[in-house]
Amino acid sequence: MPTARAARRTAVRLGAVALAGALLAACGSGSPGGASGGKDGDITLTVDLFGSFGYQEAGLYAAYEKLHPGVTIKQTDTEDEQDYWKSLQTRLAGGGGLADVQGVEVGRIAAVTQQQSEKFEDLTRYGADKLKDRFAAAKWSAATTKDGKVLGLGTDVGPEAMCYRTDLLRKAGLPTDRTELAKRWATWDGYLALGERYRAKAPAGSAWLDSVGSLFTVMVGQEKERYYDTSGALIYEDSPAVRTAWSAATRAASDGLSAKLDQWTPQWNQAFAAGSFATLPCPAWMLGYIKGQAGDAGKGKWDVARLPGGAGNWGGSYLSVPRAAKHKKEAYELIEWLTAPEQQAELFRKQGNFPSATGAIAAVAGATDPYFSGAPIGRIFGDAAKAAPVQVLGVHDKNVADQITNALNEVERKGTSPEEAWSHAKKGVANVTG
Known part of the structure; x- marks a missing residue:
């Protein structure tokens, strides 16, 4: 999930018939009369999300409605997570206009548990405490307050790989085999060096990567400590992870390796x-986004290889129920079902969102994707998920990241010097962290 995953859905909604089997067997806590309004009449559950959670496209809403006659699910979504979060904060402050289910990006979850716990339902009231063993330990603990309240159920995680266009690499005289490329770009220096070779013979109008902001984001996702340390102190100025990623990103900008595209914009969408661009740092949830933007014409032109520099994580989300929700119990039953291993596994197969439920991770280990040239996506992203560090998350994690990537946009698009851009980043961080 986008956070960190913020991607707009463009795929066609799939019918529930294709999901029969495992989906119909996994009803979560809700029985056909539970959330259906069978006793109290028909109800509409509202779901407000950002980016590409994929439930509608994978047919999960349709399957749930079939299991619960009388329930209608109405989803709204915002393309950019920053816009979504600002709107959510306004509605939380006023107490109105909130959906029954609200998505929370992983970079915001610490703000929810540490500063806004009174605004969200403690899901243990509905039996969520029985689900702890269903999720990876880090995913569960991040949404749990110090006094044991559970404020969200984990959807996906964002293990990272590198997506690339085989046709463009071939035209530039570079290898296209995913195993060979993984060796060539085993380090980020190797990745940038290969980018220099690509630039020398690149097809007209094509760059090595989409933006230096995405390069920075994927690199800091490989480290345990980035912006905060385990004590909760803000450390981004002296963070080795931030310094290394900033250096690599500004080098890529100065070497002309970037297409200078601001992610999630219409221009970026059209570029697929x-x-x-030939390569794209690629958390698992990006697979569905690529399919939506590149369309049928992109099938077989894309592939997936191991990420330079080791494993990492970018994004992942939670589903929460606000205190002001109209249908709290029914909303909980829906999110318990959506985050169950069976649904998470199906979502990965259909959309690429990698599961946070441990049972689902094992179930998708052998998955391949014909759109991505038959890449063994279950193994690639599964290995990355196992090796990725458990990241330290701070209250303003996402805000700090946004300020730094905004500064990098200045470097690549305006020609601002790295030194001046860094000073702008520090001022921005000071403003958002208070």
Whole structure:
């Protein structure tokens, strides 16, 4: 999930018939009369999300409605997570306009548990405490307050790989085999060096990567400590992870390796079909986004290889129930079902969102994807998920990241010096962290 995953859905909604089997067998805590309004009449559950959670596209809402006659699920979503979060904060402050289910990006979950716990339902009231063993330990603990309240159920995680266009690499005279590329770019220096070779013979209008902001984000996702330390102190100025990623990103900008595209913009979306970049740092949830933007014409042109520099995580989300929700119990039953291993596994197969439920991770280990040239996505992302560090999350984690990537946009798009851009980043961080 986008946070960190913020991607707009464009795929066609799939019918529930294709999901029969495992989906119909996994009803969560709700029985066909539970959340259906069978006793109290028909109800509409509202779900407000950002980016590409994939439930509608994978047919999960349709399957749930079939299991619970009388329930209708109405989803709204915002393309950019920053816009979504600002709107959510306004509605939380006023207590109105909130959906029954609200998505929370992983970079915001510490703000929810540490500063806004009174705004969200403690899901243990509905039996969530019995689900602890279902999730990876880090995913569960991040949404749990110090006094044991559970404020969200984990959807996906964002293990990282590198997606690339085989046709563009071939035209530039570079290897296209995923195993060979993984060796060539085993380090980030190797990745940038290969980018220099690509630039020398690149097809017209094509760059090595989409933006230096995405390079920075994926690199800091490989480290345990980035912006905060385990005591909760803000350490980004002296963080080795931030310094290393900033250096690599500004180097890529100065070497002309970036297409200078601001992620999640219409221009970036159009670039997938236009072939404007050859490689894309790629958390698992990006697979569904690529399919949506590149369309049928992109099938077989993309592939997936192991990420340079080791494993990491970018994004992942939670589903929460606000205190002001109209249908709290029914909302909980829906999110318990959506985050169950069976549904998480199906979502990965259909959309690429990698599971946070341990049972689902094992179930998708052998998954391949014909769109991505038959890449063994279950193994690639599964290995990355196992090796990725458990990251320290701070209250303003996402805000700090946004300020730094905004500064990097200045470097690549305006020609601002790295030194001046860094000073702008520090001022921005000071403003958002108070």
